Amino acid sequence: MEVSGGAPKSKVKVGIPRALHFYRYFPFWKKLLEELGAEIVLSTPTSKKIVEEGVQMGFGELCIPMKVFYGHVLHLIENHPDLDYLFVPRYVAEDKDAYFCPKFLSLPDVIRILPNVPKMLNFEVNVKEFPISQSVIELGKQLGVGQSRALESYKTAKEYFKEYQDFLRKGVPVNHALRLVQRDLPFTVPKKKSKGDIKFLLLGHGYNVCDTYINLDFQKKLRDQGIEVITIENLPESLFKVPVIVNKRLRNYWRHEEEIMQAIRYYLTKGRDEIDGVIFLISFACGPDSLISELIMRDMKVVGIPFLDIIMDEHSGEAGLLTRIESFTEMIRRKKRKLEMDAKKKVKSKIKSEV
Amino acid sequence: MIVSFPNMGPNWVAFKTFFETMGAEVIVPEPTNRNTIKFGVKHSPEFVCFPFKATIGDFKNALERGADTLVMAIDCGPCRFGFYASVQERILRDLGYKDFRLIPLDQADLLEFKWVKVLFDVSPSKSVSMYSKALKAVIMLLKKAKLLEDIQTAEGLFRAYERTQGDTTHVVNDLLQQLDQTNSLSGLRKFRPIIKNTFANMDIDRTRNPLRVGISGEIHISLEPYVNIDLRKKLGEMGVEIHQSISLYDWVMHKLHVNFHRKWYEHLAKPYVPIDIGGECRWVLGEYIDKANAGFDGFVHEYPFTCMPEVVARTIITNKLKKMYDMPIIYFSFDEQSGVEGMRTRLEAFVDLMHSRRNQDVKTNKVKLVNNQKQYGHYGNNFCHECIELIQPK
Known part of the structure; x- marks a missing residue:
């Protein structure tokens, strides 16, 4: 100008x-x-x-x-x-x-x-x-x-x-994209490092999920364990078109929570097999999340997707958090291995019976 | 059909008439007690606000006593309250209570008249007569709610003057029973003089000049005595005059857009919070300013732990208003961990502080009796002023 x-x-x-x-x-x-x-x-x-x-x-x-x-x-x-x-x-x-x-x-x-x-x-x-x-x-x-x-x-x-x-929506981590924006760089998709063997959906507000100091660099911790992480921002736009019905008479009136519920709705129904687990990052004393996490937890129990809610405050300890993530991923890996073994056995017995 | 509803202090009297006039059978909720809270805490989300836990306990009690229709108010404002009904229904169903209906009473804007449907829902006979019944139900609710507010106003004033401790509590309990049994419009019309006379006949010491304290905060916490550990009674017994404008009637009138003293509070609070952010945030700020201008000795703000709008109100009062208006304020955030003794200690310290300030003011002649009469500014409703006449020294 x-x-x-x-x-x-x-x-x-x-x-x-x-x-x-x-x-x-x-x-x-x-x-x-x-x-x-x-x-x-x-x-x-x-x-x-x-x-x-x-x-x-x-x-x-x-x-x-x-x-x-x-x-x-x-x-x-x-x-x-x-x-x-x-x-x-x-x-x-x-x-x-x-x-x-x-x-x-x-x-x-x-x-x-x-x-x-x-x-x-x-x-x-x-x-x-x-x-x-x-x-x-x-x-x-x-x-x-x-x-x-x-x-x-x-x-x-x-x-x-x-x-x-x-x-x-191409699957780029928010922090990377924000860095590009800050430096006025063009949007180029970074090279993907090796894919993880299990995939988690990381729920939560942007300021909890992306602020690496409050959440003790949670995403990196997960990636270090060989886990592929997707956040709400990475999901296709089509999921967020139809409002969620919690109850016939209640219209969800919180914008952020609506998005979280919409994302989870997809994985509860059609996308059941696309993810292995869900982690919900909540900050202590967060009003909306306290109710939403309850609803999500109850839905998860019905469908049977492993669900972990982590509540953070300024006193979060790193060691405790790491142990929780490790045990959670270990549990999911074991479950997955067992399912694979069962599937193999089935195939074997099928072959035997056919012979 | 057996209807029940959650506790909110003495307001069961009003709700009971509301549904009984429609011809429904009503189970009055048990007074909130330890087991109610225990159940609520066990089955609610961990850090949801406290009224959620108290009301879900009430629902469980009602269901066990045979209720099959629960009525819960809902809202669609920005605070958590709107979610209560749905999440509570979900939790109760998951716990195995299958056979009930939870009717939400939409109170977002009472002039949208969505609540009329609730009345028709609970009415056992679906005929033309239910329209007239509904009209009567509303009138009865409003009248009783107004009378309950009057009792509350008088209670706050008179407890500071009673000679024998406990008199006021007896009088209030008697009046509540009487009001519960008065179910005709003509009876209700005559009830206000009854309240006034009963209080006028109490044995009171008119020469006292007690401290004046305003109480405000979240509505359920402010009205339910078990949840707020009977804060009003405790303060009253320490010899403090209490002015609480929050009541069911006040709220209903506000939702019908005819509550002008709330509008005045909104006006006072406008420079600090210009929009409604849910809860009672705006009105608490307005009331704080109003009471400070009226020369009150102190203010109590009570709210459930982590309540979002009230926390904002608290932040603004501590950071700004307290410095501007210089009126002592004490905050109580209630949850299931609240203890009686800790609260008593805090209240005693607060009362001591107000006393020493009052003495200072008396020394510097800021406070004095004019013509041997206590001076009250222009605040409170008509009934409040009628009561003030009764406590003036003769």
């Missing part, structure tokens, strides 16, 4: 905490904000210091991702005093009849009251009340961008986000 006359204006600096919705919407935000002429400053990946600071700021009953979010915000305030804005969007509803967790609904409100917080960009996604494009125009106004350009950048960002999602 050409700047007409005079010295080029320095770009507006916008800080984005690397937590919560970052793992879901970052490509969209990045494209949108950059198109609107802002420069993005990210907080560093979660570290011990960030978690400690966050835990001090948020009190005991908050879930760990929220505490981590506090930590990232404090980190941004401390290390980037030149920030013009902080980007903490309010996600209320992305769908006509689905909400997010109440903590997302009030996220900007609890951040705004922290000490020394820079000005915050107001961006509200509430499809129930108004379309997203309207909030984009509002966002553009705050950054000094006109309506038509704001809408144009929204269109570009949407296309880019679609591309990103399609890329994920």
